[in-house]
Amino acid sequence: AFALFWWASLASSxxxxIQTVGASWLMATIAPSAGMVALVQTAGSLPFFFLSLAAGAYADTRDRRAIMLFSQVLALSASVGLAIVVYAGAITPSLLLGFTFLIGCGAAIFAPAWQASIGDQVPRALIAPAVMANAVGFNLARSVGPAIGGVIVAAAGAAIAFVVNAFSYLGILATLAWWRPQRARSELPPEPLGTALAAGVRYVSLSPHLIAILLRCALYTIPIVAVPSLMPVVARDLLGGGAATYGVLMGGFGVGAMLGALSSAALRQRCSSDALFRALSALACVAIVGIGRSHWMPVTLLAMVLAGSAWTLAFANFNIAVQLSSPRWVTGRMLAIYQTVAFASMALGSWGWGEFADAAGLREALTMAGIAALGSLAVARWLPVSVAPLGALDPRSRADLVPPSVDIHSTSGPVVVAIEYHVRPENAVEFVAVINEVGRIRRRDGARAWSISQDVDAVNLWIERFECPTWLDYLRWRTRTTQSDFAVRERLLRLVEDDHLRVRRLVVRPPGSHPLGAPAEPSVTDADRGAHGPW
Incomplete structure (x- = not known):
């Protein structure tokens, strides 16, 4: 399946x-300001900001294949519509941006499900090579596609470029129609969209290593996006060329990107992720400043190759870091949040550098973008990027659920869990440190109102308390333990007296609720108790 998807995605890439070249050059001819040309990049990036998180939530809780099919049909329809409008001679800057936005919507919906599905196509140990293989394919297209796009636009016009893009979706659609992945069946119903979104945001907000990756990504993306977003203006104003020159520059950027993808495996073996991102920040600075100060096509082309290498190495390794730092139950949402950050940064950077170029000049804008690329390097000491060891985030089966003594409906709650620990005084300091790490993990996975208390009369007694909104949420929370979480729990249990560990599960009973286990009142029906039945 992975091989078929690779070839289909190569054609789509x-x-x-070709679509990017056509849209950017078309904008350069109908609205020649740098700001309007840069807005093409912004229009394609903004959907990732607005739609990625919801798409990631659905990718984690619904059928990924169906989501990908829908997204590709949407993008195909928008591409066909854009080609028709251009053929009719009715294109305006607003219409061009609107169709570009719709095509971006298809890509934004597709991306989280597609990237999360890599784990359905290959074992977890092969995710990093698979991501890099996709990067090689994408950048093979980036290295040759823009030159082809430039030739098509110069010879036949932008409309033909949009028609070619429409046909390129057919391979992905055919592969998706054939593919029937095996999905693990859950005994629990899928999370509603709002609950799934909240779970994804909560997970990343309580994961310091993911926060570091996202912040470094934003600081890296805003400067380097000046290169692709201002490339048509570089070709036109700094080099005095046309569509063919723009295609050559895009091709140089793509060659560098492909070289970066091919070298990634060797670089990952030789240095840590954090060291690689530090080096890429410096390389990006050199490349962007070089493009801005160059007056000669060969120098600009060399700088484009360097920028392409820095672009692909960084984004592919950000993607790998996020995937390998996320358990399977939330991978789609973590990738979506990463993409939201990356594409919001692209949209902001594209708009900002376009406005800067209009106000102060193109060379000055690129020079400032190059200097800004060092921002990611400056904060690396405080925001190190690390990747979880292989297997650390694999699911860890909990002990079988001890069934409650009475029927509990899925909507009953809140459910309060209270755990009593007896800890010797000599272990108390270490216990506090470990139990707070346990609390962070519990809150990250869905627990609320977590606290740890010490008995003032029996100081050896500690009580951990947390809540889940409903019994169904409690059951979901139990499924989210990973191997690394279990290792923290093992550290905790070594500090506790083995025969003094007691767990209580309580259901809050607000005024007017019927007591559990009490004889049913005639007026109490199953609908009053909950819609999903007992669990």
């Missing part, structure tokens, strides 16, 4: 590159 060629179409996307």
């Amino acid at each position: 060629f179409g996307s590159m």
